[in-house]
Amino acid sequence: xxxxxxxxxxxxxxxxxxxxxxxxxxxxxxxxxxxxxxxxxxxxxxxxxxxxxxxxxxxxxxxxxxxxxxxxxxxxxxxxxxxxxxxxxxxxxxxxxxxxxx
Amino acid sequence: xxxxxxxxxxxxxxxxxxxxxxxxxxxxxxxxxxxxxxxxxxxxxxxxxxxxxxxxxxxxxxxxxxxxxxxxxxxxxxxxxxxxxxxxxxxxxxxxxxxxxxxxxxxxxxxxxxxxxxxxxxxxxxxxxxxxxxxxxxxxxxxxxxxxxxxxxxxxxxxxxxxxxxxxxxxxxxxxxxxxxxxxxxxxxxxxxxxxxxxxxxxxxxxxxxxxxxxxxxxxxxxxxxxxxxxxxxxxxxxxxxxxxxxxxxxxxxxxxxxxxxxxxxxxxxxxxxxxxxxxxxxxxxxxxxxxxxxxxxxxxxxxxxxxxxxxxxxxxxxxxxxxxxxxxxxxxxxxxxxxxxxxxxxxxxxxxxxxxxxxxxxxxxxxxxxxxxxxxxxxxxxxxxxxxxxxxxxxxxxxxxxxxxxxxxxxxxxxxxxxxxxxxxxxxxxxxxxxxxxxxxxxxxxxxxxxxxxxxxxxxxxxxxxxxxxxxxxxxxxxxxxxxxx
Numbered sequence: 001x002x003x004x005x006x007x008x009x010x011x012x013x014x015x016x017x018x019x020x021x022x023x024x025x026x027x028x029x030x031x032x033x034x035x036x037x038x039x040x041x042x043x044x045x046x047x048x049x050x051x052x053x054x055x056x057x058x059x060x061x062x063x064x065x066x067x068x069x070x071x072x073x074x075x076x077x078x079x080x081x082x083x084x085x086x087x088x089x090x091x092x093x094x095x096x097x098x099x100x101x102x
Numbered sequence: 103x104x105x106x107x108x109x110x111x112x113x114x115x116x117x118x119x120x121x122x123x124x125x126x127x128x129x130x131x132x133x134x135x136x137x138x139x140x141x142x143x144x145x146x147x148x149x150x151x152x153x154x155x156x157x158x159x160x161x162x163x164x165x166x167x168x169x170x171x172x173x174x175x176x177x178x179x180x181x182x183x184x185x186x187x188x189x190x191x192x193x194x195x196x197x198x199x200x201x202x203x204x205x206x207x208x209x210x211x212x213x214x215x216x217x218x219x220x221x222x223x224x225x226x227x228x229x230x231x232x233x234x235x236x237x238x239x240x241x242x243x244x245x246x247x248x249x250x251x252x253x254x255x256x257x258x259x260x261x262x263x264x265x266x267x268x269x270x271x272x273x274x275x276x277x278x279x280x281x282x283x284x285x286x287x288x289x290x291x292x293x294x295x296x297x298x299x300x301x302x303x304x305x306x307x308x309x310x311x312x313x314x315x316x317x318x319x320x321x322x323x324x325x326x327x328x329x330x331x332x333x334x335x336x337x338x339x340x341x342x343x344x345x346x347x348x349x350x351x352x353x354x355x356x357x358x359x360x361x362x363x364x365x366x367x368x369x370x371x372x373x374x375x376x377x378x379x380x381x382x383x384x385x386x387x388x389x390x391x392x393x394x395x396x397x398x399x400x401x402x403x404x405x406x407x408x409x410x411x412x413x414x415x416x417x418x419x420x421x422x423x424x425x426x427x428x429x430x431x432x433x434x435x436x437x438x439x440x441x442x443x444x445x446x447x448x449x450x451x452x453x454x455x456x457x458x459x460x461x462x463x464x465x466x467x468x469x470x471x472x473x474x475x476x477x478x479x480x481x482x483x484x485x486x487x488x489x490x491x492x493x494x495x496x497x498x499x500x501x502x503x504x505x506x507x508x509x510x511x512x513x514x515x516x517x518x519x520x521x522x523x524x525x526x527x528x529x530x531x532x533x534x535x536x537x538x539x540x541x542x543x544x545x546x547x548x549x550x551x552x553x554x555x556x557x558x559x560x561x562x563x564x565x566x567x568x569x570x571x572x573x574x575x576x577x578x579x580x581x582x583x584x585x586x587x588x589x
Contacts, residue, residue, distance in 0.1 A: 008589065016378055019187050053203075055179040055383055061391045067121050067158035070142075071127025078138040078247070089135045089244035092188040094237065 005033040107305040109271050109336055112261035115276065116254045117174055117286050118231070118294040119162045123229045124251035126387075128198065137246035143389045145251035147192035152386055155180075159253035160203070160390060162276025162285040163228045164400050166255055169279050169407060170223045174397060175580045178203050179389040183379045188245050189233035197256075199381040202227035209279070210409055211271045216423050217410065220271055222260035229254050237380075253287075261300065270325050272509040274295055278408040282433045290324055297328050301335040302350060305343055311429045313350040314339045319367055328565070409443030411436050419449035428457050435461065436472040438478060440471055445482035452485050454495070459502045474506045484512040491575045497521040523575040527582065530566070530574050537565040548587055559583070 010029050014021045021029065072078075075088050084091040123130055127144035143151035167174050183214060185420035201541065207223035231254050233247035253449055257276070277295060280286040287296050290308040302316045323327045328586050342348060358367040407415075408430045413435075415426035430436040435456065442452045460481075467474070484501060487493045492499065493516050504515045516522050538545050546559035566579050 016184070016380070037227055054176075055389045056385070056387075058388060061231075061389045062178075063154060063388050064160065065128075065154045067122050067123050067156050068128065069130040072129045072142050073146075074141050075136065075139050078141045083521035084242075086242070086244055088139075089236070089246055090138070090188070091241050092245055093242050095188065096236075 004029050005037060009033075104309075105305065105307045105491045107303045107340065109264050109266075109332070110261045110302050110304055111263040111332060112474055113259045113272065113301045114298040115259075115273075116231075116278075116296040116298075117166070117257065117280055119159050119253040119255055120286050121156055121158045121162065121253055123156060125156050126251055127252040129248075129251065131252055135248055137244075137248060140248040141250070143504075145191070146247060148359075151286065153384075155197065155387060155390070156253065156276035158229060160428065161400050162253075162283075163203050163226065163255050164278060164392065164397070165283055165403055167207065167226050168401055168404055169283055170204065170207040170209050170226065170257070172204035172207030172226060174204055174392060175201055175215050176392045176397075177201065177389060178392075180384040181389040183229075183381055184381060187235075188243060189235045189247070189250065191233070191250060193246060195230060195232065196384055197229035197381075197386070198230060202216055209275060211268065211275045212220045212412070212423075212427070213271060213334075214407060218287070218406050219262075219268065220486065221262045221268075224259045224260050225259045226255055229256055238439060238581075244255070256526070259498050262486075263299075266329045266336070269291045269299060269332050270329040273325055273328055275409065278431065282405070282408050284404075287289070293323070297322050299328070299332060299335075301332060301337065301339070303339050303343070305340070312343065314343050315348060315350050315354045315356065317367075317529060318355065318357050319360055320357060320370065323362070327362055328359050330365060331367055334365070379525075406434070408436070411440075419443060421449060421453055425453050425457065426451075428461075429453060431469065434472045438470075438472040438491065441478035442481045444487070445479045447482035447485040451489050452481060453487075454482060455485055455498060455502060459499045462501065463506060476502075476505050479547070480505060480512065487512055491523060491525060491577055492516070493521055493523055494572070494576070496572075497523075502582050520573075522573070524570055524573045525578055525579065530570070530578055531582055531586075533566050533569045533574065534579070534586055537569065538586065541565065545587065559587075 004009050007026055007030060010021070010026050010033065011034075014026075079085045079088070079090065121131065124145055127142050129142050129145055130138045132140065137486055141463065164174055167509070171299040175383075176200060178201045180196050182194040183197045183199070184194040186193055199414055202225040204226040205224065207226075208220045209223060210218050210220050212218050231252040233245055233250040238244055242258040259272070263272060273295070276371055277288040277290075280288050286294055286546065292404055299319050299322075300316050301319065303314045305312045318338070319331045319335060322331055348354075357370040359370045360366075361368050363452040412423075412426045413422045415429060416423055419426075422511050429439050434496070439452055442456075443449045460474065463470045463474055484498060484505070488495060488498050492513075497516065497519075498521065500521065501512050501515045504510075504519070505512060510518075541562060544558040544561050547554075548562060551558070561578055562583060563576065566583065567576060570579075
């Protein structure tokens, strides 16, 4: 089975990741991603019917914290990296279509 | 042509858990704070910041799962749901995809006819809330991330609801349950509970069944809006089907928004590109394993659930379904009522005192009936005085109010305020004689004018009570007056 990553798939992945790719990058990623998928397919040939799916690579669970408040950042600190702000808010371009899916 | 239809509704509900801090960081959850002042590197999605799970949120989710009769997963994990939106700082939401904390349960909802119905729960999982986008008039949006990272329990029902009123009943019952459990304030106005119904119709026309396309309704901020939006969708889908014959197909689901001003559902978007959330396990968070011991410790916090309590009040205490519902609306009222009855008072008397006076006083003082300063025992004593005819129902209200200000017994207060009823037959008889002498016309009406007898009798009763300055026991007055007139 050969799952070549074609131009269309790269463009779709770029859209989902909000990345703008040049023509040469599209070509480059098509080749690179195809190689990655090929490698995954090789791993897929292993028999894993009797293996539990791995939820996490560390053999650790239940790392929990008590429900106790800790200090937050100040408004000025919180906004320090923002390209634009207004009245203590992050200012962002208006998004008309609620594409959040939430 | 014969046509009938069934309404099919499933609900997706987001319940905000009432923890002190956020799901993965120690930022405090306080409503109405200045924007972006309850944020930290974790909930702002700063590179390198690591989330740590809030134990109280996990326990609240498990507790709710148990109350909804779900199977609690003994092993769960956290997944990333990726999408881009300005109120989602990490560009992914931490949620639970294939191993939800709870699944396969049911919620029993009271129906308007006094019976109940079980609605299956498909799953309940924990996830974090996004921030808040404020759309301004200008060409930009303002983002507040105080809410980002708030723990939400997403509950998904099976499509077992078959009418607008059932949908509202489920919403209200769920609100009552999470409040009883203390896991959420469940304030609709503050967005603590958000409902998204999925609605369609199964139409039978000339013996053939047609399913209309499913619509999801958003932007419902009250129980009333929820109920009305379903009724609207039913009419709209029926009209659409009759006009176009359109039926359910994969991918023709659409989203409608509720327009509260015009009281109608409005198309928001239709058949869009299927979302690709690219779920995968979050490498920053380790899984949660729920041991028997931990589970039973959480289960011990369950207590009696509201519907069970409501049904018990009807069955054991002989209350009407309506009374039982009023008393169990809030846990504090229900528990207080139950305690007063156990102190040895007649349930209906306690119920009347609480619903007619207690709840009103509590409401005025913006508190709950158990915080009015009256112990269940003192309330029982007051109820027993009414029961024994020592005071009138009207006086009981006055004494109730006084009891909230002093520690004195109701009997002491009744005496001080001269509210004890006269039960002395001799004394009352004398008053009756006087009233009969003064109102010959009414007496003859009561005796021999069937048309006016009832009214005349009531008038005479009133005169006697008035002469006693309201202190004669009406029951005894009626009895003696009747006997006198029959003589």
